[in-house]
Amino acid sequence: MPNGTEAVGFKKRRWQLPATQPPTADEIRLCRELQCDQIMARLLVARSLNSVELAREFLDPRLTRLHGPELLHGMAAAAEIIALAVGRRQRIVLFGDYDVDGITGTAMLWRMLKTAGAEVRYYIPHRVEEGYGMSVPAVERIAAEGCDLLISIDCGITALEPVAKARSLGLKVIVSDHHTPGAALPEAHAIIHPLLGEPAYPNANLCGAGVAFKLAWATANRLCGSPPLPGTYRHLLMEFLGLVALATIADVVPLMGENRILVKHGLAQIPRSEFVGIQALLAAAGFADRKIDGTAVGYFLAPRLNAAGRMDHAALAVELLTTSDPARAAEIAQFLEKQNTQRQATERKIVEAAMAQVKTMTDLPPGLVVWQQGWHAGVVGIVASRLVEAFHRPTFVLATDGQVAGGSARSIPGLDLHLAIEACRDLLISGGGHAAAGGVRLAHTNLELFRQRFCDYVQQHIPANAFVASMAVDGWVESRQLTTELVEWLEKMAPFGHGNPRPRFALRQARIQAPPRRVGAGGTHLQLQLNADGILSHAIGFRMGMLGESLYAGLMLDLVFEPKISEYQGRRRIEMHLLDAARSDREAFAAPAAVCA
Numbered sequence: 001m002p003n004g005t006e007a008v009g010f011k012k013r014r015w016q017l018p019a020t021q022p023p024t025a026d027e028i029r030l031c032r033e034l035q036c037d038q039i040m041a042r043l044l045v046a047r048s049l050n051s052v053e054l055a056r057e058f059l060d061p062r063l064t065r066l067h068g069p070e071l072l073h074g075m076a077a078a079a080e081i082i083a084l085a086v087g088r089r090q091r092i093v094l095f096g097d098y099d100v101d102g103i104t105g106t107a108m109l110w111r112m113l114k115t116a117g118a119e120v121r122y123y124i125p126h127r128v129e130e131g132y133g134m135s136v137p138a139v140e141r142i143a144a145e146g147c148d149l150l151i152s153i154d155c156g157i158t159a160l161e162p163v164a165k166a167r168s169l170g171l172k173v174i175v176s177d178h179h180t181p182g183a184a185l186p187e188a189h190a191i192i193h194p195l196l197g198e199p200a201y202p203n204a205n206l207c208g209a210g211v212a213f214k215l216a217w218a219t220a221n222r223l224c225g226s227p228p229l230p231g232t233y234r235h236l237l238m239e240f241l242g243l244v245a246l247a248t249i250a251d252v253v254p255l256m257g258e259n260r261i262l263v264k265h266g267l268a269q270i271p272r273s274e275f276v277g278i279q280a281l282l283a284a285a286g287f288a289d290r291k292i293d294g295t296a297v298g299y300f301l302a303p304r305l306n307a308a309g310r311m312d313h314a315a316l317a318v319e320l321l322t323t324s325d326p327a328r329a330a331e332i333a334q335f336l337e338k339q340n341t342q343r344q345a346t347e348r349k350i351v352e353a354a355m356a357q358v359k360t361m362t363d364l365p366p367g368l369v370v371w372q373q374g375w376h377a378g379v380v381g382i383v384a385s386r387l388v389e390a391f392h393r394p395t396f397v398l399a400t401d402g403q404v405a406g407g408s409a410r411s412i413p414g415l416d417l418h419l420a421i422e423a424c425r426d427l428l429i430s431g432g433g434h435a436a437a438g439g440v441r442l443a444h445t446n447l448e449l450f451r452q453r454f455c456d457y458v459q460q461h462i463p464a465n466a467f468v469a470s471m472a473v474d475g476w477v478e479s480r481q482l483t484t485e486l487v488e489w490l491e492k493m494a495p496f497g498h499g500n501p502r503p504r505f506a507l508r509q510a511r512i513q514a515p516p517r518r519v520g521a522g523g524t525h526l527q528l529q530l531n532a533d534g535i536l537s538h539a540i541g542f543r544m545g546m547l548g549e550s551l552y553a554g555l556m557l558d559l560v561f562e563p564k565i566s567e568y569q570g571r572r573r574i575e576m577h578l579l580d581a582a583r584s585d586r587e588a589f590a591a592p593a594a595v596c597a
Contacts, residue, residue, distance in 0.1 A: 009580035010547055010589055013471040015560055017506060018046075020476060026050040034059075039481060040489045043474060043503055047256075059492050061261040069214035069221070073197030078174045078190035078215060079222040081149065085172075086118040086223065090148035094122040095134055095155070096318065097208065098309035100250035100302045102154035104243040105176075105212030107321035109153060112216040115236060116223050124315040128377045131406060131430065132439055134162035143169040151176065151215075154208025157193060158182045158432050176211045180418045180434050203258040205499075209247030210262060213240050242269040242278060243321065249294050250302035252436065254499025263495045267292050270301075277320040280329035281305070284337045294497045304333075307340040310378030346376050350383045354397055355390065364391065366467065367420075367458035369451035371398035371405050381408030381437070388412060392469040394420070394458055396440070398447070404429065406441035414462040423457045424450055471580060473560055477505040479535035482574050487563050507532055507559045507576075509584045516548040523548070526578070530557075538566070541578035547589065556584035 008014055023031075023038055030041040033052045049055045057065065069075050085092055092113060096106030106122050113120040123142055125131065130138060133155040139162045142150060149172045156163065156175035163186035166173050173188040178195075185191060192211055194201040206214070220233040228234070245266025248259050255263055270278060270292045282288050285300045292301075308317035320332040350372075357370045368387055375383075380397040387395045388410045394417065398407035411417040417438040421431045424440075427450045431440035442450055496502040510532040517527040519540075526541035526548050539561065541547065551557075561576035583589065 009471075009558075009560065009582040010544075011471075011580045013469045013580060015473050015506060015580065015582075016470050017473045018475055030055055036489055037481075037483075037486045039475075039477065039486060043490075043493070046474065047500070058260070061264045063261060063265055065258075066261055067202050067258055069218035072192050072194060072201050072211070072214055072218075074174075074190045074192045075214065075218050078176070078192050079218040081172060081174060081189055082113075082151070082215075082219050083222040085149045086113065086116050089119055091146050092118055092120040092149045092151065093142050093147045094120065095138070095142070095150060095152045096122060096124050096314075097132070097154040098124050098127045098314035099154070100305045101208040101247040103305055103309070103314055103317045104247040104321065105153040105209035106318050108209065108216050108240045108243055109151065109212050109219075110318070110322055111240075112219060112233075112236060115232060116219070122315070122318055124309070124313065124318060126313055127309050131441060132432070133430075134159035136162050136165045138162070139166045139169070139171075142166075143171060147171055149174070153212050154178070156186065156188070157191070158186075160184060160186050162186075163188050176208070176215050178206055178208045178211055179432065182432075205253045205257075205259060207244075207248050207251040207253045207259075209244050209251075210259070213237075213244045213262075216240065238269065239273060239275060241266040242273050242275075245270065246297055246302060246305070249297040249495075249497055250306070252498045255294075255495055255497040256499045260495070260500065263294070263497070267294070267297070267495055270297075275321060276326045276329040277323055277332070280326070280333035281320065281336075283330070284333035294495045298497070303343075304336045304340045307336050307343045310376075310382075311339040311343050311346075343379060343382075347379050347382050347386075350375050350379055350397075351386050354383055354387055358387065358391060364393065365455045366393065366462075367451075367455045368393045368395040369398070369447070369454055370396070371400050371407070371447060373400050373402060375399035375407075377406060381410070381439070384408050384410040392467055394454075396454065398440075400444050400447070403444055404441060405444050405447055406439070408439045409433070409437065411436050411438075412462075412466065414466045415458060420454060420457050420461075424453050427453065471560060472501070472504075473506050474503050475505060477507060479507065479510075479532040479537060482537070482563055484565055484572060484574065487565050487574060490563065491565075502562050504560055504562050504579060507561065509556050510537075510559055512551060512553050512555045512557065515553050516551045518545045518548045520545070526551075528578075530559075530576075537574060537576060539576035539578050541581070544578060544581075547581065550589040558582045558584050 026045050027041040030044055031038055044055045049058050094106050094109055096102040110120055110122055125138055150166050151174045153176055155177055157177040157179050163173050174190045175186055175188040176192040194204050194206040217237055220229055245263045248263050253259055285304055287296055305317045308314045316332055320329055323329050354370045377399040380399055384395045384397040392412055394411040394415045396409040398405040409417055416435040418434050421438050427442055427446045429441040433439055490503050510530040513529040513531045519525050519527050523545045524543060526544040528539040530537050530539055560580040561578050564575050564577055566573055566575040
């Protein structure tokens with residue numbers, strides 16, 4: 001295969017590989033100063049960590065490098081308002097979003113204010129009955145029940161009318177959010193947002209719970225006066241790191257810079273958390289004695305917290321993270337476990353129905369908008385993600401009752417969903433989001449027009465080649481380069497996630513040494529023994545079992561994989577976790593690619 005070219009593997013993804021070049025001066029310097037492998041140095045430079053100082057900060061993400069909360073726009077004013085409200089025993093209400101970001105942010109600020117002796121409660125809107133964000137009816141209800149200060153968490157930056165209503169009812173309002181601001185800002189008494197202010201906050205990608213963490217930190221500083229903070233508050237902020245890590249990973253923001261520091265230390269904090277709700281969540285998910293990494297959070301812990309808002313009411317998840325009663329925490333965690341199982345079953349049914357709709361389309365449009373009466377509004381966002389994975393098109397999945405349709409969208413690289421939604425604003429009751437995800441509500445009668453407008457917008461703003469999914473690969477390697485020392489260096493780049501993906505490599509002409517084995521329940525996974533340049537290696541392809549029907553001993557493969565260290569009975573060896581495969585002779589596989597999508 002020519003240097004740096006794109007290949008298409010079994011999963012019908014383009015392999016995007018950089019051209020092989022001699023080591024650069026930056027790479028040579030990093031190798032010398034860090035005493036690391038040249039492959040490691042190249043990975044660091046590819047992530048723009050091309051100086052020894054930047055690389056060392058990345059590999060050693062210290063809490064002392066967190067940005068001070070006062071750098072956030074509006075923070076000083078917000079902390080002053082909250083401190084006065086606490087001192088005067090005013091009634092504070094936290095208005096949080098119903099996803100992990102809003103749930104954890106609400107729990108943090110509630111705990112901080114309770115520790116300070118504040119009179120505080122929280123309000124989480126019902127996803128299906130109330131929809132996303134602050135609303136006028138919700139504000140009226142909060143005011144009627146008694147409120148002096150209303151603080152939004154992970155929402156509110158576009159809530160012009162609800163904030164105006166709150167002020168007209170005599171409430172002070174603080175907005176803390178990270179979503180994309182509109183042309184006009186709400187007239188709150190303070191707005192805390194990483195994208196506002198001059199100079200801009202150094203971390204534009206702080207999630208909503210990250211903003212709430214900084215607000216809790218600044219509030220503690222203001223309440224306690226001169227530094228350092230008393231031990232009670234310092235301990236509480238350390239506990240909060242676990243909640244920030246949950247939200248940062250769940251909200252899929254880039255894990256670089258400050259976010260990397262928060263997640264690195266937060267993941268370490270989760271297993272030792274003193275919050276009984278965290279321990280109950282770990283136990284219910286089967287992670288009480290297991291390592292907590294980005295995969296554990298993204299695929300196991302966060303979905304269980306999200307299940308509360310998707311299937312019932314997210315206030316239950318906030319209660320889990322704020323209760324001090326172990327029995328109550330265990331009860332809630334077990335309930336969320338059942339809710340998550342129900343969510344998975346509901347998701348499968350809607351995915352099948354949505355796929356069927358798409359497959360009836362004669363020509364696949366540039367954007368997908370599907371809807372049906374009776375679909376569960378709490379699950380449509382996940383379904384949109386599944387359709388994007390299958391068809392690589394920006395996608396809206398909407399539930400309708402025949403009068404109003406509402407749901408969620410997910411995008412692909414190259415299309416900013418926030419801008420696309422703004423282009424359809426006149427057709428919507430409400431809508432918003434950011435580049436990768438969003439949501440809308442609109443009249444059922446506007447659905448066809450919305451679909452056409454959205455498709456036209458997509459067609460005009462991204463090129464046709466953007467509709468072919470790609471798989472970024474860090475480069476070609478040879479078997480002799482895959483050492484345990486290299487993989488140990490690669491693990492120093494963790495935590496992995498959006499913006500800092502786990503390193504993946506491609507290997508040419510690996511011969512299948514022995515007949516392939518299908519393993520796992522129903523032969524779901526594929527196990528291979530390979531020989532490349534006389535070096536034997538082992539590979540596992542999760543959810544690639546069907547590919548085994550097209551493989552045989554002696555066949556030559558090109559592979560994309562992530563190298564990991566496998567330990568068994570005291571022995572350590574390199575194991576390739578396969579992501580894709582292509583025949584080295586470029587012949588097509590007989591098995592259908594869809595089974596591994």
